[in-house]
Structures are given as structure tokens and as C-alpha cells.
Amino acid sequence: MLAIGFGSEGGVVVAGRFDAAQCPAAQAFLDKVEGTVTLDCSGLEYISSAGLGVLLKTQKRLLAKSGKLRLAGVNRHILDIFQYSGFDQIFEIEPAR
């Protein structure tokens, strides 16, 4: 399951498994965010290309309005997926410490 919502500091927190079945709900949520948004991924365990697609669509929309999506707390496994898909060139990523 995937949990997505606003965090305490105005950013967006995403946790759990971002698979194809979770995309509609995640997309609906991200369609509402504006400006420069930090996505706290420290609880994100898994992401597939469908999840990447949701993030890509959101990034395109925000960039068009001079905003952007930043990713923070990205674990090693998720970072690998971003690198192997070239998405590390599309998002500003802050790996988990």
C-alpha cells in the first residue's frame, strides 16, 4: 500500500509501495500540488515505472509553471531505479543519510 499526504513542514510525504495499482490515487493527490514541492521519500520502499510515470507527469506540470518536484530521503534501492531509468537527471534528489 502507498500512503501520500502533506507533511508537517508543508512538503509531501510518500511511504510504502508505489506500484501501478497505487498510481491513480497518487496522481490525483499530486495533481493538486503547486510551486516547488519537496517529496519526502524516506518511507518509500518500492517504485515501479508506473510510479516513475506519475512523478514525471507531475514534474512536467510544475516545471511549466516555474515550480519543481524535489525528492528527499531516497534510499539506495530507489536511487538505483532512478539512476537506471535516467530519472536522476530529471529530479533533484537528496539521498537518505
Place this chain on the structure above:
Amino acid sequence: MSARHNQRGLSAQDLEAILAVTSKLAAPFDLRTMLTEVMSAAKQVLGAEGGSVWLYDAVTDELLLEVATGIEPIRVPAGTGLVGACARNRRVINVPDCYSDPRFNPEVDRRSGFRTRCMLTLPLVDHKDVLVGVMQVLNKTGGVFDRDDEDLAIALAAQCAVALQRVKMTEALIEGEKLRQELEMARIVQQSTLPSSMPEVAGYDVFGTFQPAGLTGGDTFDLANLEQGLLVVLADATGHGIAPALSVTQMQAMLRIAFRLGASLETAFTQVNNQLAATLPPDRFITAFIGLLDAPQHRLRFHSGGQGPILHYRAATGECVRHKPTSFPLAAMPVTTLRPAVTIELAPGDLVLLLSDGIYEYRSADGDEFGEGRVSEMARRHHGLPMQEFSAHLLAEVKAFARGAPQEDDMTVVLLKREAGRAREHRMIPRQIGQISAIFDFTAEFFGLHAIDRRLLGTVDLALEELFTNMVKYSPETEAAVRIDLVAVDGGIEVSLTDTGVEPFDVTRAPEVDINAPIDQRRPGGLGLHLVRRLVDHIGYEYEKESRQSRITFRKTIAGPPAGAH
């Protein structure tokens, strides 16, 4: 030359006598013969009627006079009497009339019936300046001992001291050798009771090994197929030397007999404990794990008298569960009430690790202990290995950890693994995106049950999701469920997805995506297959025209690409 030599000096005859004695003393006598030889040499060279040699016992700071075989030697504290004074000062004492010297002890005369007139008392000091004893020479034939006799006696005493010291050292060596041989024998007895080969247990890999420390320690183990099941024992008797080795041997024999006579685990544990409590010395005890494995039911029931920790590596979680002993060590006291035995349920790929404290408490050169954490970590990393290899690996790890620090205690390893088997399972997954979670449940369970490295799970899930969603999206004309097969292979897993009633689509030939394209040219399509191809070891595609069946098979092992394997 000092003035006193003018009286007589050491004559050629004297020298010859001393040299003759010296060459005689070089013979390999035992201590008693050597004492007699030394005495007769002294009597001969000095023309004395009698004499005695007192040996110095540095441990008690006493002088000992062997009177005769079988009689306790006479002991005199160094410092008292003529011998004592001589030992302290290391000087020759020449007493021409003994009965007028207050230091003289007439008791020895009274016992032997010998009348001592005059006496020379000489320290026996070897070439390393170690006091070996004191020599007394009695009653110079036809007079008293003069200065020349003193000089002669000193020369002789030096030779005697060296000869005596040599014999004492030789005897100490022989004693040590005897002790070593006895310990060696105890070791052979101890080791002869160990299983000569590992018992065969269907569905299990069992292994035990024993690495003795030099001359100490009292470990044992047992693995034997009995009517009650597989007997699993690991025991460690307290203390060093022969006694613990024999205690564990005794315990092991008692256990075997108890079980052969049909005893239950509880009865055997209680009775053997009570018997040992009655017979072992009060300061001795044995920590022991005694278990019976019911292999068909995959249950290991055990009692442990102070032996622990008992580690149960669970393949499903990748963690070690730690069990404590159920009772105090064997022989500590009689058991009156026994807590219930503990049962460990073994799932496929589970491991039970029993290790003696010689491993857990092995100290490195820095003084750190090997400890439980390292053992748990090894179980996590190497549970897939055959148990014999696991054991070798573990002992090698201990050795590497020690960094040259010597082994101070026996090390014993007993390992039990329920085979994970080359398991194969399949599920039919309805073609709906919402079914992805059912796939994830299936893989997680399969990984757990068959002890597959969990670091591979993320990649396997990703590949399955990408391939499954592709099938669902691009073949809308069929409603047939997708069959997913999972097969455990060496170091990982092989997965296949079978889709029936569809047109061919070879995923291995799908066009590459440009992952470096700028964002406005990026589309999510094709990215999934790109990731799959990048992350798995191997992927293959087959199409069967008659049944219109597409089958994609991929493999992911720890030997494959490292990406995503975290």
C-alpha cells in the same frame, strides 16, 4: 694461591677422584640413584664414614631428607639448624664437634643410631646460582675435616649440584610428558564418543564438529538417529584438564543409554542430571543442550541445562530467534520440578545453531569477544550454504577475528537446517492492475519459505509488476488469468509469466528507450522493460502458436547485476 693450600692442596689423586665422580654423575640416573651416587662419591673423595643430601624445595622453602622409600621425607624449614643455616648463607660449615654446637640436631642420630662426631655441611648450588640442596658429610676417618677437605668438598659439591639439578629437571620433564600423555588419552576417549559420520535425516542437513583447545576444555556433541527422533546434544563441562573431558564423555554415554531404553526427553534430562549430581565432585557441572528432532513434523523439542544462547534462524524473516536454557546446568543439583521443554518449529530453510562458549567467548588480540551478533549475521548471510561449509566458514571467521589470539577453550559447532529444497510454486493472477498486491504477497511468502536472499525481492517485484502490467495493458482481447511460476534456484530465483490466448510480443526485442532524453521528450512507455532488462540476470521469451501462449522467464540471483539488490 691462598695460604691454606700450603698444607696439602688438591693433589692429583684428589682431582682424579673428582673427575671420576663427575664422569659417573653424567650417567642418566633417576633422582634416588643420583643421590646415592653423590653420597658415595663424597664419602670416597673426602674419606668420610657417612653423609646425606638434603634437597631444597623452593615452593615451600624447606629442605627435604629422603630417609627411605615409602617413608615421608624429613622436612626442615630453610634457615633452621645447620642445614638451614648453610642453605641461607650458602657457605660451608665445618663443625669439628657436633654435640658442642647448639645448631646441631641430635634427633637424626637418635633415629638412625649413628653417632656424628664431626660434620661438613655444604651448599649445593648449580651453575645458574640456583640452590639445589645441602650436602652433609659425617665423621672423617681418623680425625676431623680440615681446610683442604673443605676445598675438595666445594669442588665436589659444584659437580653434584649440576648433576642433581639436571636430574630434577629431567624428572620434571618426564612428569610433564606423563601428564601430557594422560591428557592426550583423555582427549582420545572424549573424541571417540563423537559421531564418526553425520546421521542421514530426510529433508535435513545436520552437521557437528569439535575443535579441541590445547589441553583443556570439556566439550562434546552428539547427533544420532534414535527411535525418539534425531538426538541433538551439545555439552560443555566446567574446568580444565582430564576431569571435564571424562565428565562429558560419561554424560553422553548415560544419555545414549537412557534414550535407548526408551526414556522421554524429560526423563532422560532429569535422570541423567540427578545421577551426575550424585556422582560428580560438588564443584563440577555440565552445561548441556539435549534435543530431539521430529523430522517429519519439523519440531525440535529440547531441554537446555545452562547451555545457550540457542539460535533459531528463521528463513521467513531473515532474523535469529534466541532461546534461553530451560534449566540450570547438569549436575549442579538434583532436578525436582522441570519447566516444560521448548519446541522450535522449523520452516523450510530454517537453521538451528548450537555453539559452545569457546566460540561466543573467543577473545581477539584486542580483547573483544566474538559474540552472538557475528553468529546471527553469518546465519543471515550464509544460511544457503551446506552446513559443513557453513561450519568451516564460521570457524574461519572466528580465526580471522582472533587475529592470532590463541584458542583457549574447546569450540564445538552443531548445526541443523531444514532443507529449503528446489521449491516451485505457481499462482493464477487475474488480469487486473489491482492484483499487483497479490503478486507481491506471493513473492514475499515464497522468498520466506524457501530462504531466498531478501535483497533480491525488490528487483523481482519490480520485474514482475512491469511484465504483468504490460500483459494486462497490451492484450485486452483475452480475459485469461496470468500464470506466475516461482522456482528457487542456487543463489536466487527463476520467475516465469505465462499469458494464454495472446498475440506474440517479444519483450527482449522491445526498442530501447533513451534514458538521457530531455524531460519534454520523455514518456513513461518502455521504461518498465528497460528497467527489467537492466536489473535481472537473464530474460527469455517463448511463444507457442497452437495455444497462443507467451512465456517470459527471468532469473535473478545474488551473482547477477548488483543493481536493485539492496
